[in-house]
Amino acid sequence: MATLAGIGSGLDLESIISTFVKAERGTREASINERELNATEELSGVGTLKAALSKFQDVLAKLSDPNTFYQNKSTYSYLGTTGDSSDILTATTDGVVTGGTFEVEVLKLAQGSRLDSSPGAFTASTDTVGAGKLIFGAGTNGFEVTVEATDTLEDIQKKINDASDNFGVKANIINSDAGPILTYTSSVTGSTNQLSVTNDNASLDAISTGMTAAKTATDAEIKIDGQTVTSSTNSFSSAISGIALEVNNLTQAGEKLTLNVGVDTESVNDLINDFIDGYNSLQSTLGALSDPVSGPLAFDSSIRSYEMQLRSIAGSPVSGTSGALSMLYDAGITMNADGELEVSSIMKNGQPSGAQRLEDAISNNLSDLGALFAGDDGIAKQLSDFTATYLETGGVVEEREAALKSSLTRVQEDRDKLGRYIESYEATLRQKYTALDVTIAQYNATSAYIESVLKPVEKK
Incomplete structure (x- = not known):
């Protein structure tokens, strides 16, 4: 523990040192704290942006898929x-x-077909039948199984079922009162796909050409x-x-x-309203993030760039329609003064309202409405592709997150450096004021000695 300064001189040097250290730390620490606060707020803002874009992308995924849109x-x-x-x-x-x-x-x-072996042909599932190849066919499908002389019915059943090129034939053994019945059931349906089984050795006739059709393949x-x-x-x-x-x-x-x-006009209408709600929700989030007074990303150009492109795509015509519906306006969707989308129920200048235009598009021109949103040049497709550049690996959001996290790392490094600097600065002050303390203490001791020498001797 450092010796308290001022003990020798009697001066309050500890207060002086503390004041200097506090002043030196305060200025430098305020700058670091401000950088940390700004980076933390921006990182939180980027997280909010990422969540909002991901939510909007989910809406666009449904809207840009023709299979989902054409309800x-x-x-x-x-x-x-x-x-x-x-x-x-x-x-x-x-x-x-x-x-x-x-x-x-x-x-x-x-239905598929089925072949059964003759009752009484076998006495046990461990019977052997001979050696050779079984050739299975059903229409254009086919595969072969090699049977060894030592293979039992059970072995043959397993070989058939395990064949890598088996097109859908299942072999089973039914243990009937007349003895084991070997069955082949084909899953290939259709009247031209009757299952057939041939061989290259007559010893295999009982489990191929000698079997009877228990079920015929039909259309x-x-x-x-x-x-x-x-x-x-x-x-x-x-x-x-x-x-x-x-x-x-x-x-x-x-x-x-x-x-x-x-x-299904109701489902299509719901899908479009989901898009409008998602667009407006994102627009609101972007506005809050880029607010020049309170927005955590007020000076982030990527926010303004996305917002400008978002409005540009929403307000531009698309190709791939007959021309009757080439813009959101044609489908009754307009953009208000706040940049939000809406479907107005108010008629203007004798023209159909937005709600009427949307209803007409869904009921009478679903093909063009689908192309407007889900076509290759559709609005949902364009917005989805553009949003992906922000969310993808190495995209705008990820790069921004990485930069801010790097800034916070540097803030912590600078805070550690400041701690070491303040320790050094305080040690230097203590060294100087300790020397001063010693010098003043020496002067005080000399002064006391001189005073004692020069003091008059009292007469008795």
């Missing part, structure tokens, strides 16, 4: 029940479809408004233009399922 709705009526789903079939749409109402009968489901068959349509699978991708059907169960004899497909 069509299917309803099913069967045996007196109407709903949004059916266990008979499922309809999905691709892009904008004309829609309509269709009566559907599901007469047959597509799915449906009627749409009385017209028969078949498919080798239970999927009908082009039976109705733009509408794919997946059949799951048969309809009852003489009963028809009524399928109604139309534009």
Whole structure:
């Protein structure tokens, strides 16, 4: 522990040293504190920006995906029940479809084929049958399995099921009263895809050419408004233009399922309103971050650059439409004085209101509306691509975060340096004032001695 200064001289040198140290630290520390506060506030602001951009990007991801944007709705009526789903079939749409109402009968489901070995052909699942190759085929599909003379039925079953090029054949052994039955079941459906098994050695006939068909591969068959349509699978991708059907169960004899497909205007409207809300929320965040008085990123040029581009894209025309809808304004979406998007319900100069224009676009021009948002040059696509440059690895946000974290690291380094400097500065002051203390103490001692020598002797 350092010796208190001023003991020898009697002067309050500790207060003098403390005052000088405090003054020296205060000026330098204030600068460091200000730098730390500014960097911390900016880093928090960048975090807020990153969260806002990510949230907006989630909205754009849905809006820029044609499969999400082109919202069509299917309803099913069967045996007196109407709903949004059916266990008979499922309809999905691709892009904008004309829609309509269709009566559907599901007469047959597509199925694969199955072969069974003859009852009594084997006495146990450990029986062997011979050696050679089994050649499996179903339509254009095929694979081979090599059978060794020592392979049992169980071994053959495993080889078939484990074959790397097996196209969908499952081998099983049923232990019936008549003995083991080896079965092959093919998942390949369609009347032209009947499973066949041949061999290159007659000793394998019992598990190939000698097997009988227990199930025949068939096509799915449906009627749409009385017209028969078949498919080798239970999927009908082009039976109705733009509408794919997946059949799951048969309809009852003489009963028809009524399928109604139309534009889901409510979902499209909700999607566009989500975009408007997301845009305005982001705009509000950007305004708060760049506020010249209170904004933590008031002097960050990247904020102003993003905001300018955001408004530019939102207010510019896009290509890829018929021309009837090439701007947000055409779809009833306008930008107010605060830079926020809105759909106005007020008619001006006898022109349709924004709400009317949007309703008309959804109901009568969904194709162009989709291109306006989700097309290759669509607004959502442009905004998503531009926003990605801020959020991607090595993008604007990441670089800004890295720079601010580096600044905070330097602040801590400067704070450590200041601590060492103040220690050195105080030690230097103590050295000087200790020397002064010693000198004054010596002067005081000399003065006291002289005073004692020169003091008159009192007479007795």
